[in-house]
Each structure stands twice: as C-alpha cells, then as structure tokens.
Amino acid sequence: MSCFRLENVSYRYDKALVLNGVDLRLEPGEILGLFGHNGAGKTTSIKLILGLMTPCAGNLSVLDGEAGDPKISQYIGYLPENVMFYPQLTGREILAHFARLKGASQRQVPELLGQVGLEDAMDARVKTYSKGMRQRLGLAQALLGKPRLLMLDEPTVGLDPVATADLYRLLRGLRDEGTGIVLCSHVLPGVEPYIDRAAILTEGALKAAGDLPALRRQANMPITLTLEAENDETALQAVVEKTAGAGVMKRDNSGRLSVAVRPEEKMPLIQALMMSGEVRDLGIYQPTLEDLYVHFIGSGGLAHRGGAQ
Numbered sequence: 001m002s003c004f005r006l007e008n009v010s011y012r013y014d015k016a017l018v019l020n021g022v023d024l025r026l027e028p029g030e031i032l033g034l035f036g037h038n039g040a041g042k043t044t045s046i047k048l049i050l051g052l053m054t055p056c057a058g059n060l061s062v063l064d065g066e067a068g069d070p071k072i073s074q075y076i077g078y079l080p081e082n083v084m085f086y087p088q089l090t091g092r093e094i095l096a097h098f099a100r101l102k103g104a105s106q107r108q109v110p111e112l113l114g115q116v117g118l119e120d121a122m123d124a125r126v127k128t129y130s131k132g133m134r135q136r137l138g139l140a141q142a143l144l145g146k147p148r149l150l151m152l153d154e155p156t157v158g159l160d161p162v163a164t165a166d167l168y169r170l171l172r173g174l175r176d177e178g179t180g181i182v183l184c185s186h187v188l189p190g191v192e193p194y195i196d197r198a199a200i201l202t203e204g205a206l207k208a209a210g211d212l213p214a215l216r217r218q219a220n221m222p223i224t225l226t227l228e229a230e231n232d233e234t235a236l237q238a239v240v241e242k243t244a245g246a247g248v249m250k251r252d253n254s255g256r257l258s259v260a261v262r263p264e265e266k267m268p269l270i271q272a273l274m275m276s277g278e279v280r281d282l283g284i285y286q287p288t289l290e291d292l293y294v295h296f297i298g299s300g301g302l303a304h305r306g307g308a309q
C-alpha cells in the first residue's frame with residue numbers, strides 16, 4: 001500500500017496552471033520533505049491529496065483509495081500552515097472536540113497533549129497560549145486517530161530549537177511505526193537528518209525527488225576538500241595542480257585552504273594527496289540540502305523565494 005501516488009497530476013485555478021504534470025509518491029514508514037518557494041504549489045498538492053480539490057489531469061490515489069473518501073480521510077492527519085483555534089476553549093476541550101469529529105478515542109486527548117509537551121497547559125484557555133503552544137496543539141490534532149498518512153505544512157513555524165528537535169524526534173518515532181509523513185517547509189536548515197527523501201517543486205513542476213545521495217548524483221555539484229599542509233602550501237598546491245582536472249586551491253572565508261572538485265575527481269585527488277605526504281589533514285564537504293535546493297530551483301529561484309526564506 002502506498003500512502004499516496006500522484007501520476008502526471010496537474011491543477012489549475014481558473015486560467016493559472018499551478019501544478020504541471022507532477023509525479024510524486026510516498027510509501028509507509030517514510031518522511032518526505034516537500035520543498036519549494038512561495039507559490040510553488042506545495043499547499044495545492046496537499047489539498048489535492050486531502051481531497052479538498054480534484055486534479056484537472058492525471059491520476060491520484062491515497063492509501064490505495066480515492067482522495068476525499070471519508071473511509072480514507074479518517075486515516076489522514078493534517079497540520080495546516082496557519083493553525084487557528086477558538087481562543088476561549090482550553091487545549092483539552094479543543095482536542096476533545098476534534099477527537100469527536102474524527103471518531104478518535106477520548107483517551108487519546110490527554111495522551112497526545114502530553115506527547116506534544118502541553119501536559120501542564122491543557123486546562124488553560126488557548127488565548128493564553130504562545131504561538132509555539134498553538135502549533136503543538138495543532139500537531140496533537142493532526143495526530144488524533146493514529147494516522148497512516150500525516151501531512152504537516154510548515155510544522156516548525158513558531159517552535160523554538162528544542163521544540164523543533166522534539167518534533168522531529170516525535171516524527172521519527174511515528175515513521176518507525178509505519179506512518180508516511182510529508183513535511184512541507186521553507187525552513188531547510190536542520191531538516192536534512194530527519195527526512196528520507198526530498199522533493200523540490202518550482203512553479204508547479206517537480207524539479208527533483210529522491211534521497212540525498214540520489215539528489216547529489218543528479219546535481220553533480222562540486223565537492224569541497226579542505227586541506228591542511230604538512231610542510232609548505234606551495235608543495236601542496238603543486239600536488240593539487242598536478243592531479244588532472246582538479247580545481248585551484250584557495251583560501252575560503254574562514255581562512256582554510258580548500259579546493260572544489262567534481263565528484264569523479266574526488267578520489268583521485270585524495271589518493272594523490274595521501275601519496276604525496278604533503279597533507280596533514282583534510283575535510284570533505286558534500287553539497288547540503290540547501291545547496292541542492294538552490295541548485296535545482298536555479299538562479300531564477302532567488303526571485304521566487306520572496307521574504308520567507
């Protein structure tokens with residue numbers, strides 16, 4: 001069973017085509033990071049999976065059924081980008097209300113509030129909650145009924161670094177129990193260790209999807225080696241220059257010697273450096289998720305990304 005499959009899915013709002021032939025899937029026990037600039041089509045994709053809208057072309061299946069079918073929707077948890085709750089009610093009352101709507105057990109209410117760190121605040125009115133506390137309540141709401149598919153739109157907004165790390169740990173636990181999770185975000189720093197695959201959307205089209213090694217292979221971006229000379233730097237420079245295809249050694253912003261090489265040139269250069277005896281220490285820096293994101297959205301991406309990046 002797949003959590004969802006989008007095959008060649010397109011969607012338009014009136015005349016504007018906002019998703020164009022998207023192929024994307026999520027399997028149980030997997031965390032997918034869905035990344036893209038403002039207006040790239042992330043929320044539209046989520047709304048299609050939730051069955052709130054219907055694709056204008058392509059095929060979409062959710063938990064091997066039809067998006068929007070109530071028998072399917074009961075197994076989906078969703079945290080919207082802007083969570084809003086009735087401010088006069090307490091966290092416990094709100095969650096109890098959502099549990100009734102979703103047909104989830106009332107026993108889950110205090111349990112989930114504890115899990116998201118609201119045990120001491122569950123009987124306080126939501127109007128007294130901080131933004132991060134409202135976000136946690138939203139997360140508890142999304143977790144009601146033990147969803148098989150969990151979709152979180154900007155889940156770390158309003159969370160401090162400790163709460164963000166707690167959230168990612170919680171998501172990992174759910175992933176390990178078989179839940180398929182989609183994490184939509186602009187916030188790339190810090191997310192890399194917690195996702196299994198990334199999908200990068202720009203202007204309604206999927207630019208790349210895969211795990212980090214696959215994205216790195218596809219991007220074929222240079223790898224940076226940082227070097228510390230054993231003797232003098234000129235001798236080290238000579239080794240770098242002698243290695244066919246290797247780049248020029250320079251000093252980076254933090255004063256370290258570095259050389260950028262194509263992925264296929266990395267091992268020959270490392271071997272030459274080791275044989276030469278001219279290197280005391282070296283570091284290897286692969287492109288990060290942020291580097292890959294910028295690569296795939298292209299130079300026009302800066303114009304797209306707006307202020308939220």
Ligand SMILES: Nc1ncnc2c1ncn2[C@@H]1O[C@H](COP(=O)(O)OP(=O)(O)OP(=O)(O)O)[C@@H](O)[C@H]1O
Nearest residue numbers: 013016018036037038039040041042043044045081
């Ligand atoms: N109700 C609507 N009517 C018309 N156009 C819409 C509507 N909702 C979204 N759009 C347009 O669809 C495109 C995709 O929007 P969407 O909300 O899916 O982007 P997003 O990637 O979630 O962006 P953000 O990160 O800013 O939330 C945008 O160009 C947006 O202006």
